[in-house]
Amino acid sequence: MSEKNQDRNRAARDRLVQQREQHRARERRRRTLIVSAAVVGVLALAAVIGVIAADAGRSDKDSEAGPAVVPSGATGEDGLALRVGADDAPSTLTVWEDFRCPACAQFENAFRDTVTELVDSGQLKAEYHLVTIIDGNLGGSGSLRAANAAACAQDAGRFAPYHDVLYRNQPPETDDAFGDNGKLIELAGKVDGLDTPAFRSCVEEGTHDSWVEKSGKAFTEGGFEGTPAVLLNGEPVFPKKGDEQISVANLKKWVAEAGKGKEPGTARPAPPAS
Numbered sequence: 696m697s698e699k700n701q702d703r704n705r706a707a708r709d710r711l712v713q714q715r716e717q718h719r720a721r722e723r724r725r726r727t728l729i730v731s732a733a734v735v736g737v738l739a740l741a742a743v744i745g746v747i748a749a750d751a752g753r754s755d756k757d758s759e760a761g762p763a764v765v766p767s768g769a770t771g772e773d774g775l776a777l778r779v780g781a782d783d784a785p786s787t788l789t790v791w792e793d794f795r796c797p798a799c800a801q802f803e804n805a806f807r808d809t810v811t812e813l814v815d816s817g818q819l820k821a822e823y824h825l826v827t828i829i830d831g832n833l834g835g836s837g838s839l840r841a842a843n844a845a846a847c848a849q850d851a852g853r854f855a856p857y858h859d860v861l862y863r864n865q866p867p868e869t870d871d872a873f874g875d876n877g878k879l880i881e882l883a884g885k886v887d888g889l890d891t892p893a894f895r896s897c898v899e900e901g902t903h904d905s906w907v908e909k910s911g912k913a914f915t916e917g918g919f920e921g922t923p924a925v926l927l928n929g930e931p932v933f934p935k936k937g938d939e940q941i942s943v944a945n946l947k948k949w950v951a952e953a954g955k956g957k958e959p960g961t962a963r964p965a966p967p968a969s
Contacts, residue, residue, distance in 0.1 A: 809946055
């Protein structure tokens with residue numbers, strides 16, 4: 696075989712190999728797109744089902760529940776927000792959360808120190824809204840029971856530390872451990888001065904159950920699709936703000952930009968009556 700024919704054969708083999716590799720690459724991309732689309736679809740469906748199921752579960756309870764008892768110092772429309780930080784802080788971080796929600800715990804554990812730093816410096820106030828999506832989706836009552844207990848901690852002026860204790864000790868999503876009032880009272884022992892007869896009575900009697908259910912209804916009517924729903928001055932920032940992914944550095948940057956030229960807040964909410 697001449698050298699010229701060998702070159703042609705070699706070139707043909709090279710083209711064949713290249714075509715096969717391109718075909719394999721196209722197939723890999725196609726499979727990746729199919730899998731990604733399926734995952735996104737499942738997550739979106741799960742979020743919608745969670746909201747619908749939670750709302751359906753609440754509708755029966757709402758018809759039986761008594762009037763909503765608003766926790767001491769709650770603020771916002773219908774008193775559904777539990778505020779941490781200076782009332783006159785220039786920016787507001789609004790957080791809708793479920794104490795059984797793993798993504799909520801991930802958000803809290805990743806950004807707790809940053810939010811605390813911004814709140815303590817007066818740049819930011821945080822307003823927490825408590826919801827019960829996981830109860831509606833997986834069954835159980837841990838979301839409701841934990842939210843009621845957190846509202847009882849608000850009555851005692853210790854919402855923020857108890858909120859953090861609950862997320863640091865969150866059970867697996869399918870484990871309804873927070874449905875046990877005894878567990879919630881036990882965790883209150885980790886917060887100085889919280890485990891009192893008044894707190895125990897509030898937890899065991901479900902004093903704020905109707906208030907929690909009202910908050911959950913507001914969440915559904917607000918068009919949110921899942922928790923955590925996090926907004927800075929009304930604009931969603933989780934998992935990203937515009938094209939920028941949320942991070943510790945970005946959250947600090949966004950708060951600094953929003954507060955540029957504004958004085959930090961100093962007006963602290965009055966302590967609850969003893």
